[in-house]
Amino acid sequence: xxxxxxxxxxVSLGVSKALVSMVLNHQGDKxxxxxxxxxxxxxxxKELNYIPNHIARGLRLGKSMMIGLIVPDIANIFFSRIxxxxxxxxxxxxxxxxxxxxxxxIERELQLIRKFTERQVDGLIVASTQSTKAEFVQLKNDxxxxxxxxxxxxxxxxxxxxxxxxxGSFHAVNHLIxxxxxxxxxxKPGPAHLRNLRDREAGYRKALKNSGIRINERIIRExxxxxxxxxxxxxxxxxxxxxxxxxxxxxxxxxxxxxxxARKRNINIPEQLGLITFDDxxxxxxxHPTVSAVSQPVNQIAEAAANKLLDILRLDRSVKSAQHFxxxxxxxxxxxxxxxxxxxxxxxxxx
Ligand code: RIB
Numbered sequence: 001x002x003x004x005x006x007x008x009x010x011v012s013l014g015v016s017k018a019l020v021s022m023v024l025n026h027q028g029d030k031x032x033x034x035x036x037x038x039x040x041x042x043x044x045x046k047e048l049n050y051i052p053n054h055i056a057r058g059l060r061l062g063k064s065m066m067i068g069l070i071v072p073d074i075a076n077i078f079f080s081r082i083x084x085x086x087x088x089x090x091x092x093x094x095x096x097x098x099x100x101x102x103x104x105x106i107e108r109e110l111q112l113i114r115k116f117t118e119r120q121v122d123g124l125i126v127a128s129t130q131s132t133k134a135e136f137v138q139l140k141n142d143x144x145x146x147x148x149x150x151x152x153x154x155x156x157x158x159x160x161x162x163x164x165x166x167x168g169s170f171h172a173v174n175h176l177i178x179x180x181x182x183x184x185x186x187x188k189p190g191p192a193h194l195r196n197l198r199d200r201e202a203g204y205r206k207a208l209k210n211s212g213i214r215i216n217e218r219i220i221r222e223x224x225x226x227x228x229x230x231x232x233x234x235x236x237x238x239x240x241x242x243x244x245x246x247x248x249x250x251x252x253x254x255x256x257x258x259x260x261x262a263r264k265r266n267i268n269i270p271e272q273l274g275l276i277t278f279d280d281x282x283x284x285x286x287x288h289p290t291v292s293a294v295s296q297p298v299n300q301i302a303e304a305a306a307n308k309l310l311d312i313l314r315l316d317r318s319v320k321s322a323q324h325f326x327x328x329x330x331x332x333x334x335x336x337x338x339x340x341x342x343x344x345x346x347x348x349x350x351x
Contacts, residue, residue: 003051004048004049004050004051005050006020006021006024006050008048008050009041009044009045009048009050012044012048013040013041013044015037015041019033019037019041020041020045023037023038023041023042024041024042024045024050026094028041063122064119064120064121064122065094065095065096065122066095066096066097066098066119066120066121066122067086067090067095067096067097067098067121067122067123067124067125067309068097068098068099068100068112068116068121068123068124068125069083069086069097069098069099069100069124069125069126070099070100070101070102070109070112070113070116070124070125070126070127070128071083071099071100071101071102071126071127071150072101072102072103072104072127072129072225073101073103073104074099074100074101075101076252076253077252077281078251078252078279078296078298079127081298081302082127082149082150082298082301082302082305083097083099083302084302085298085299085302085303085306086125086302086305086306087099089302089303089306089307089310090306090310093310095122095310098116098121100112100115100116102128102129103225103226104129104190104191104194104225105129106129106130106131106132109126109128109129109130110135113126113135113139117139117144122145122313123144123145123146123147123309123312123313124139124144124145124146124147124309125146125147125148125149125305125306125309126146126147126148126149127148127149127150127151128148128151128153129151129191129194130151130153131191131193133153133154133155136148136153136155136158137155137158140155140157140158145309145312145313146158146159146309147159147160147161147305147308147309147312148160148161149161149162149301149302149305150162150196150301151194151195151196152195152196152324153195154195155322156322156324157321157322158322159308159309159312159322159323159324160322160323160324160325161301161304161305161308161324161325161327162196162301162324162325162326162327163196163296163297163301163326163327163328163329164199164326164327164328164329165196165197165199165200165202165203165278165329166199166200166202166203166206167203167328167329168200168203168278168294168296168328168329168331169199169200169201169202169203169204169207169248169250169278169294170203170204170206170207171203171207171294171331172203172207172248172276172278172292172294172331173203173204173207173208173248173276174207174210174211175276175292175331175333175337176246176248176274176276176337177207177208177211177213179274179337179338179339180339181245181246181274181337181339182213182245183216183219183242183243183244183245183246184204184208184213184219184244184245184246184247184248184274185219185220185221185239185242185244185246185247185248186201186204186219186220186221186247186248186250187221187223187232187235187236187247187248187249187250187254187257187258188200188201188220188221188222188223188250188251188254189222189223189224189225189228189250189251189253189254190222190223190224190225191224191225192222197250197251200250200278201220201250204248204250218242219239219242219244221235221238221239223235223254223257228253228254228257229257229260232254232257232258232261233257233261233264236257236258236261237265240265240267240273244273245273245274246270246273246274246275246276246337247273247274247275247276248276248277248278249275249276249277249278250277250278251277251278251279252277252278252279252280252281254277255275255277255279255281255284255291255293256281256283258275259275259287259291262275269289269335269336270289270335270336270337270338270339270340271340274336274337274338274339275291275292275336275337276291276292276293276294276336276337277291277292277293277294278293278294278296278329279293279294279295279296280293280294280295280296280332281293284334285332285334288335289334289335289336290334290335290336291334291335291336292331292332292333292334292335292336292337293331293332293334294329294330294331294332295329295330295331295332296327296329297327297328297329297330300327301327304325304327308323
């Protein structure tokens with residue numbers, strides 16, 4: 001069947017091809033075309049089953065009306081919530097969103113950036129797994145619209161939206177200390193170079209130091225992103241043998257792994273083991289016990305990132321200097337971090 005083109009609609013309605021193009025590109029009002037004529041064009045396009053060629057249009061207008069989003073793992077609720085909000089804002093502005101996961105793999109992230117830019121996305125939002133800045137600095141120097149979220153690469157002239165990870169962790173660990181916990185382990189996901197996770201560890205260390213609690217490197221454990229679940233169980237078994245009394249899991253996945261471990265080993269939270277996490281999930285407030293969490297302003301992060309990129313696109317390569325937003329987190333104390341005094345008798349001075 002012959003592909004329907006703009007001219008077929010124009011001939012069928014007795015109007016110019018230019019008029020049809022303006023209407024189907026949502027430029028009718030701007031060019032003074034009556035609502036009735038616009039309606040006739042849309043109806044005829046539907047009747048003839050006209051399918052616009054976005055690639056050709058993109059080449060002609062220099063815009064694909066597509067935005068790319070790269071995150072470490074779209075299956076992680078933190079990122080899927082962000083993606084959904086960005087998608088809604090982008091759609092309202094006439095853009096579509098394409099999403100890919102880097103799996104915390106630098107090579108894959110670079111490959112995705114190349115694929116997205118080759119496919120003419122108009123702009124990118126990235127929660128980068130990078131430890132290097134080169135790729136992003138090059139994109140910026142080429143005038144490509146880009147906004148970074150969640151992981152700061154400290155590139156001054158690229159917009160970044162994240163949270164104050166150190167402060168958020170500091171307050172959370174302070175809460176555990178004030179409750180009475182003293183042997184607080186840290187569980188962190190690899191790769192170790194991720195700036196936001198390093199800042200969370202810094203907040204943990206700062207809280208212990210401020211309270212005069214010796215930092216024991218043996219109870220700070222890194223779990224590789226790739227086999228989080230299996231590795232977490234081994235590490236947690238070892239930590240329990242070392243007589244810890246609480247765990248600070250610095251992302252939602254590790255908190256869930258800790259809950260699964262506790263259930264499997266019949267360890268009561270918080271009676272035998274306190275738990276706090278960075279990142280809040282719905283299940284943390286409905287489970288038993290409810291889990292104390294550092295909540296990130298996910299909506300604000302997503303809205304700020306989407307609107308910032310759209311501003312850049314509207315301004316056609318923003319001339320304004322880039323901005324870095326460090327939003328505040330909120331610690332939500334729940335059942336998992338209540339100190340139960342009998343812990344004190346149970347703990348042996350193993351460390
Ligand atoms: O796994 C999700 C975590 O990693 C979140 O804390 C988010 O900050 C991301 O970096």
